[in-house]
Amino acid sequence: MQTVQLFFLLSIILLQMVLITSTDVVRNLCKKMAPPLVTLLSAEPEIQYVALRNINLIVQKRPTILAHEIKVFFCKYNDPIYVKMEKLEIMIKLASDRNIDQVLLEFKEYATEVDVDFVRKAVRAIGRCAIKLERAAERCISVLLELIKIKVNYVVQEAIIVIKDIFRRYPNTYESIIATLCESLDTLDEPEAKASMIWIIGEYAERIDNADELLESFLDTFPEEPALVQLQLLTATVKLFLKKPTEGPQQMIQAVLNNATVETDNPDLRDRAYIYWRLLSTDPEAAKDVVLAEKPVISDDSNQLDSSLLDELLANISTLSSVYHKPPEAFVSRVKAAPRVDDEEFADAGETGYSESPSQGLDGASPSSSTGNSSNVPVKQPAAAAPAVAAPIPDLLGDLMGLDNALVLVDEPTASSGPPLPVVLPSTTGQGLQISAQLVRRDGQIYYDISFENGTQGVLDGFMIQFNKNTFGLAAGGPLQVPPLQPGSSARTLLAMVFSQNVSPGAPNLLLQVAVKNNQQPVWYFSDKGSLHVFFGEDGKMERTGFLEAWKSLPDDNEFSKEYPNSVISSIDATVEHLAASNVFFIAKRKNANMDVLYLSAKIPRGIPFLIELTAAVGVPGAKCAVKTPNREFVPLFFEAMESLIK
Incomplete structure (x- = not known):
């Protein structure tokens, strides 16, 4: 439990550090976060593993936190293999020019252990450090050559694989070691190692005097080799022929092509061979341009996660999401909405630590008051959000709408029905085509409910849709399913949406910029504004104790409130059920004089929670909503959503 609480607090700190502009404050926070993380590595292996998986995420975002603590990640002889593997990953991420020497000594020692998988991982870690740190690459290669000399088969093969990657990273730099590598040809029996060695020979054939003999040694077993080796051997032989077109390579290329x-x-092998054959027989110069073209330089892969996914995982630290390194929706398919709340549950609120006193909140002080005297103490409101402004039409989707193959093509139609939708493209603008649409949430999935009305004199078909970058990265999750529209007819469909496909930077907003195209008309651009409650997830329900702890852990600066003078709550039960249908979940209730105070919770993607206090008198106009959240930027959008839900 202490481990979970620690990471929960760390996640809050990490989220807030994004808003801090002072480098000194950030540096001091990083220093203070290191000791508790290091302490976790002295716990039992299972706790260590969970801690390491979370630390792996933290060092990708803030490597300075543990930059001086790399020694605590050195593997012990009695560490379980799953702990050793995680420590290796973190050591690679923390490796720098300052500590690379001691890191290489550790990796070299690990490469002599008895666990084959761990040894392979250690050898590969040396190669990854060489790719990451250019000034340390030569030292990494020296260690790899020392490991090759010990003549352990699987060590040699793994070393050759990583040296091939180093050659790709630093071309024409370390070719002097090729002769040493060629001495190990007879020991290679793994496909990836063979393919790597063949690639090296083909890539540097002009610098290897007996390159034809080396490649020929693989030809005898060509039919029995795996596809990986066959493809590499085919390309290497063509490279040899183009670089050294003598009689020997000519006979080899003929045999390989046959x-x-x-x-x-x-x-795949056959088609590549035909392409090479035709290139060589018709235009050898073109073959050189294709086969001997400059290769793209491979890059450091120590930070493998996309930045938006990393932020989402960091927001979910201390959950399974941060252990699996997957967003919650990847392994939780659907969560039921909260069950119907009855009067007995309201009455029980005081039995679990919730006071019924008019002057007390969840912990004896009103959450909406920093003094603890009264829940009516005014709380500051965030600055009003600037109105969203649509981007100029020419820049809406860049050149995407100019490429038909980049658009989603029409597939089988899917019918949908429901209340009327807001018009987003009137027929006067769409030359007779009217489009109505709205974001909706059904069974844990967000859809774009969209309707087309054909007011033209002809048939409209071939509908396609594309969304511009937006705050949540919403994009079409499949084809737009609209049948051909006859004059005067209409069609309505649900388009499933996916997250994190094209995230836009900057302050959050709910503006969707959309482009729609059909075969008969030009591209139509329009803007559509959604509501934040569509993004409230089914996992937003909090336990009462968790709600209280979270409220206390958030600073007062993260508390905001807003009055809704025109909102009237006619029934507490009905309001609770209505909010639960939009994934705003009931926690507890108390009375404050003639006012009812409801405590609720909600959560949006990236694991951002909202802790809510809603105060109103039944049947009397006027309501007040106070909220605490770690992400202040979403507060104006949240208040808009709550106003639409309780009006």
């Missing part, structure tokens, strides 16, 4: 086109059933 084997690849006649003796194989692999379509």
